[in-house]
Amino acid sequence: MNAEVLRGLGAEALILAEKFVSFQGEGPWAGQRCAFIRCSLCNLKCGWCDTPETWDWNRFTRAEVSEKVAVSELAAWVRECEVDMVVFTGGEPMLQQEALAAIARALPEVRVQVETNGTRSPIPELEPVVDLFVVSPKLANSGMGYATRIKPKALEALTGTGRAAFKFVVTDPRRDLDEIAQLVDDYKLESIWVMPEGTTAGAVLEGMAALAGPATERGWNISSRLHILTGSR
Template identity: 65%
Template sequence: MNPLPLPFNRVEGTAILAEKFESFQGEGPLTGQRCVFCRFSRCNLTCSWCDTKYTWDWAQYQPTDVSHRVAVPELINWVAECDVDLMVITGGEPMIQQPAMTALAAGVGEDVRVQVETNGTLAPVPELVDLVDLWVVSPKLANSGVGYSRRIVPPALAALQDTGRAVFKFIVTDVASDFSEIGELIDTFGLKRIWVMPEGDTPEKVLAGTAAIHEPALERGWNVSTRLHTLTGAR
């Protein structure tokens, strides 16, 4: 199953958005921080356990039902109205729409930190790099069901690592096999600042997964992330 290309005519200064909302960051190093999410629609991968399939799975969803084109100045004004100091640009895979990302990150101003969540398959353009305070890069493992050459793109990983502001977060379904694969990726690409997080769409699965990865991650010197939004039932 392959995602379709962006179906709407490109319009300067706009983004194809799935949703926007205010909440708390549920994953990674900034877990628990109040923020706004700008969820860009479309993705270049097709992970089997994806919890945002409405951004790319057109066998289940109609693109025009689950996404809409939004003017970037409208998004900037909305962020200002929310009065937050953290904006998370996520997806899908937001890096497919880097011109819109760049305009949005530049427009919110220096008082709003910008975090980007990406699967690490697309390198950032130079004008975007300095506008992002934190890159949360989540390279997909074999457990995603996506072929290696699609999910692991060495030049993109290197470019994100070279920003000096990237962390690498891996989704774990099986500790033994996934930790081995993560270790290989770390060694191959020299990845630093590692986080591991359990896959799970229920509080029970997340709690069990977190317990399973706790000691093995500690032994390897890796960080652990939970999934706060899944535990609380929030967005």
């Protein structure tokens, strides 16, 4: 269905779930004010996904939770927000790369961050206009098979940009950290961030406490979920 929905859109329009201004709550640029463009559609189905409205059409009606918006309209909205950073999130933004590239080109003074699950390689039009790819390869805790969630060529291409950070969602440190270490070794990943799964402040803080020691020992970074801790979007 995703391919059918996207057919013919190209660089003219984007299937949007929502847009809003807040601050980045996760990863290397956490705490910075920015505009969020949440893309609808995703090619994965994580069991703990906190935005199922972007892809789960058994639970949501696509026409009610998404809309087709012209890229010129979205670029104009970002300018009106008076921010110096835009974050494309999802869903999976890399399913709509031509539209992302068109919006980014229209905002030369705005830093561009793309949050992606790491299963799609950046196209030539998009790669040079992105300041940071925050790549979140999914672990076994997502409930999906390895071949579905890990795409070596895409990880290699994203690493090759020299502008990728890798952020992993951890549900069980005893199990997940060894799996992350194996992926880091197998695909020569750098700039590693580990983040607790959780949708309440208590769960996030507990998860960060559990990750602090092991992550430090492995030379990795810890990501909070500031939007959860502060009750923001």
